[in-house]
Amino acid sequence: MTRGLGGVGPAVALFGFAAIVPLFVRDAFFLDGLILILLWGAAASAWNVAGGYAGQISLGHSMFFGLGAYSAALLGTKWNVSPWIALVVGAALATTVGFVIGFLSNRLRGPYFGLATIAFSQVFLIAGSRWRGFTSGSEGIAVPFRPGFWTLGFVDKRAWAYLMLVLAIGLYLIQLYLERSRRGYQLAAVREDEDAALSLGVPARRLKVAAIAVSAALASICGTLWAQYVGFVDPFYVFSVDLSVRFALAAVTGGIGTALGPFLGAALITVLETSLRARFGGIAAGLVGIYLIIYGVALILVMRFAPQGLVPWLASLRRRRPAPRATGTAGAAP
Amino acid sequence: MSLLTVSGISKHFGGITANRDISFEVAPGELVGIIGPNGSGKSTLFEVISGFYRPDGGEVRLDGQRLTGLSPDRVCRLGIARTFQKLRPFAGMSVVDNVMVGALTRTRDVRHARARALGLLDRVGLGDKAYAHARTLSTGQRKRLELARALATEPRVLLLDEVTGGVDQRSIPGLVQLVRELHRDGLTLLVIEHNMRVITAVAQRIVALYLGEKIADGAPDAVTRDRRVVEAYLGQAYAQ
Numbered sequence: 281m282t283r284g285l286g287g288v289g290p291a292v293a294l295f296g297f298a299a300i301v302p303l304f305v306r307d308a309f310f311l312d313g314l315i316l317i318l319l320w321g322a323a324a325s326a327w328n329v330a331g332g333y334a335g336q337i338s339l340g341h342s343m344f345f346g347l348g349a350y351s352a353a354l355l356g357t358k359w360n361v362s363p364w365i366a367l368v369v370g371a372a373l374a375t376t377v378g379f380v381i382g383f384l385s386n387r388l389r390g391p392y393f394g395l396a397t398i399a400f401s402q403v404f405l406i407a408g409s410r411w412r413g414f415t416s417g418s419e420g421i422a423v424p425f426r427p428g429f430w431t432l433g434f435v436d437k438r439a440w441a442y443l444m445l446v447l448a449i450g451l452y453l454i455q456l457y458l459e460r461s462r463r464g465y466q467l468a469a470v471r472e473d474e475d476a477a478l479s480l481g482v483p484a485r486r487l488k489v490a491a492i493a494v495s496a497a498l499a500s501i502c503g504t505l506w507a508q509y510v511g512f513v514d515p516f517y518v519f520s521v522d523l524s525v526r527f528a529l530a531a532v533t534g535g536i537g538t539a540l541g542p543f544l545g546a547a548l549i550t551v552l553e554t555s556l557r558a559r560f561g562g563i564a565a566g567l568v569g570i571y572l573i574i575y576g577v578a579l580i581l582v583m584r585f586a587p588q589g590l591v592p593w594l595a596s597l598r599r600r601r602p603a604p605r606a607t608g609t610a611g612a613a614p
Numbered sequence: 615m616s617l618l619t620v621s622g623i624s625k626h627f628g629g630i631t632a633n634r635d636i637s638f639e640v641a642p643g644e645l646v647g648i649i650g651p652n653g654s655g656k657s658t659l660f661e662v663i664s665g666f667y668r669p670d671g672g673e674v675r676l677d678g679q680r681l682t683g684l685s686p687d688r689v690c691r692l693g694i695a696r697t698f699q700k701l702r703p704f705a706g707m708s709v710v711d712n713v714m715v716g717a718l719t720r721t722r723d724v725r726h727a728r729a730r731a732l733g734l735l736d737r738v739g740l741g742d743k744a745y746a747h748a749r750t751l752s753t754g755q756r757k758r759l760e761l762a763r764a765l766a767t768e769p770r771v772l773l774l775d776e777v778t779g780g781v782d783q784r785s786i787p788g789l790v791q792l793v794r795e796l797h798r799d800g801l802t803l804l805v806i807e808h809n810m811r812v813i814t815a816v817a818q819r820i821v822a823l824y825l826g827e828k829i830a831d832g833a834p835d836a837v838t839r840d841r842r843v844v845e846a847y848l849g850q851a852y853a854q
Contacts, residue, residue, distance in 0.1 A: 462718045462727070469715040472704035479664060479698070481690035481719030481767050 291452055291540050298445055302438040311437040317543070317550045318444035319506055324530035324542030325451035326498035331528060332537035333458045334491035335471030337390070339524050340381075340397030343404040344374040344496040346518035348503025350408065353421040353513040363432035367504040371497040378496030382489030389474070401519055408515030420514035423507050432508045440509055447505060448543065451498060455539035467491060471537070499527070533582050535589030544590045552578055617642040617802055618663075618694075618771050622672030625658050632658035634826045635672070640771065640804055645797045647817030647834070648806045651846055655826040656806045657699055660773050663804075664696045665689035676770065691719060693770035697760040699779065699806070705749040709740060712748050712759055716766030727766075734762040738792060754785035761792065772796070774805045778812055790816060814838060822846070 301314060323345060330336040351370030355361035361369075377400075385396040409418045427433045434440050458464040469477035470484045477484050507513050517523065526549070534545025556571035586593030616639035625633040632655045640646050648656050661667040663674050665686040673682040681689050695716075704712050713731035714724070721727050735741050738758040743751065751759060757777060764772055777793060778786045790812055797803055797816070807813040813820065813834070820837040822830040824846040830837045837843055 460724065462722055462724055465711065465715050465718055465724070465727075468707060468711070469704055472706055473702045475666070475686075476698065476702040476704065477715065478666075478686040479690060479696050480716045480763060481687050482715065483685075483687045485685075 288456070294540070294543065295445065295449055295452070298441070298448070302441045306438075308437055311441055313550060313554055315437065315440050315444050315509065316554075317547045318441070318448040319502060319509070320526065320530055320550055321543035321546035322444070322447045322451045323499055323502040323506075324527045324534070324546050325448075325455055325539075326495055326502055327527035328455060328495075328531045328537065328542050329458065329498060330492045330495035332531055332541070333455070333464065333471065334467045334488055334495075336488055336492055336495075337394050337528070338397040338492070338495075339394045339521065339528060340399070340401030341495070341499050341527050342519050342521070342523035343397075343401035344378065344499035345503035345506070345523060345527075346401075346404055346408065346513075346515070347374045347377065348500030348505075349507035349513045349518045350415065350421075350503075351500070352504045352507040353423045354415070356424050357421060362430055363504060363508050364430065367501055370500040370504050374496040374500035375493045378493035379489060381496075382492040386485050386488065398521060398524070401521065401524060405515060405519035408519050415515065418515060420512055423511050423513060425511060432505075443505070444509075447502070452539055452543070454498070455542075459539055463487070468537075529579070531589075533579065533586075533589055535591030535593075538589065538591040541589050541591040548582070548590070549579075615642070616640060617644075617677055618804065619675040620659075620663065620672070621675075623659065623662055623669045623674065624671035625655075625662055625667060625669050631826045633662065633669070636823070636826075636828050637672075638821050638828065638831055640802060642802055643797075643800055645793075645803045645805065645816060645818050647813040647820040648804065648823065649808075649810070649813055649820055649837075649843075650823035653825075654823040654846070656823055657775060658826075659823070660696060660775055660806060663689075664694060664773060690767055690769075693768075694773065695764035695767045695769035695771075696773040697757070697764055697775055697777075699775040701753070701756045701760055703748040703751070703756050703759055705747070707748055708745050709748055709751065709759055710735060710744040713762045713766050716763040719767045731762070731766060734765055737765075738762045739788070752785075754781045754789065757781060757789060758792070765796070769801075771802045771804060774803060774807075776806055776808060778807065778809050786812065810838065 298314060298318060302311060305311060327338065327341050330338055348367070348370035351366040351373065352363050355366040355369060356363060381397065381400050385393050388396055408415050411417070415421070425433045427435060458467060466477065466482045467487055469480065469482050470487055474484050503518065530545035530549050531542045532545065533548060534543065535541030552575055556574050560571040560574070618640040621637045623633050623636045636659060648659070650656050658667065662669045665681060665684050665688065669682060673680055675681060676693055679692060681692065681694065704715065710728065710731050713734055714727045717727035717730045732741070732744055735744050738761050740755060740758050740762065743755065748759060774793065777789050781789065793803065793805065794816055805813065805817065817834055819832065820834050821828060822837055822840070822843045824842070829842045829846060830840040
């Protein structure tokens, strides 16, 4: 459709770059940054499936991420289950919860849907922090580290980088499908105008629920891998509104409803956050929060100059160039 | 034999009666106009037929199949397409993508849908605008877009809500001509229209509504001369 950069060239370049970097760079700090960019990009992409493509702006997606994280932690510690199975279990749980939320909030549009998702995610926060017997409550759970592929434990960060790269590319391809397939067009119609979509035979209600359920499952998978990578699950982090906002923010700054946007947004946010924290984080007590202020200002600037997000902004820069424009791409509007 | 059968439709909003026991039929290939002053229940009737409102009484059938109670998307897939009085293009999408959404209701193949959409855009005279953003179109062009989008769903009956409403005078003849051509090609149409000159020129039959009730149903000449219709539009003093 019309929002992307047209073609997969930029994505191939970016993911190719991410694939080559670990071959030459051994610096743990740098690799950690790469891993987190890919992971947050994937999580923001999962959010984008519902928020960007179907227009169901959720502010509660941390609950799905948290379900995946807790599946890994609880199944691993209590029953010694492989994280790969936990990944499937978490995704199944998240899909179920996604279906329930999708059905219950089917008629809610715009901000009301967002508010409903915040409420649902708070239920999980309360369950995660108060159900001490099962979840260890607010102390959180350490995820057991057992080296090996089946147990999803890698000492070498490069292994993590490649695993996250596979995840990221998978999420990118799912979004690409949503841009080019029949279902993608129908979802875009629902996002633009639900009644008009209904009048054209689009099963809007069913598609919305399906988009939320798929988005939930994908966010849960990201949560499982994150828990295995970080090694610790804390309810106040994984079920927080902050985390939900982070997914939405990365997708919005990168370009909502674009396949590459969530990754660019995640890269921008992660780089800004970590570099600013490294530079300004440790100064005198009075300036502890200064990095947050700079971070906020930077985001305001992005929204001021690229309100549609980075991908549409870059696309418009490219169009402004005098060189003749290739019009071969399917559906690329001037 | 009728294609679309509306029988005994009633719809209330609180204490207000928008439709009261409205019945009429549309034969295959017919072009039926619906007229009536503001607030007479024309648009409500459209919402009921297209499945957006559930009537309090009565039912709508298409070729014998009951539509009442079905969701709007089901109604569309069974063969009823509509345009909106207040136009609702997918503003953020290109013109051809708008029409493709309609076409994809009938085909799973995106490329096929695109080809069909481009063909329909040519037909309604928007071929050169195919890759423009829908939000850049004029009102007249948006009417044509809505028409193409609805046609893409391959309707058996097309409901048009105010084809010429809000369109500048110069664009009206072209739109009227387009509706005529669609009818000539065999499409069954039910058309709401305020512009009396337009509706009497294109319709084979006219149904007149007033305060939610059907007050006349027949040939355009007869209906426009009907005493109750004249009264409804102009007041009692003019009805002789």
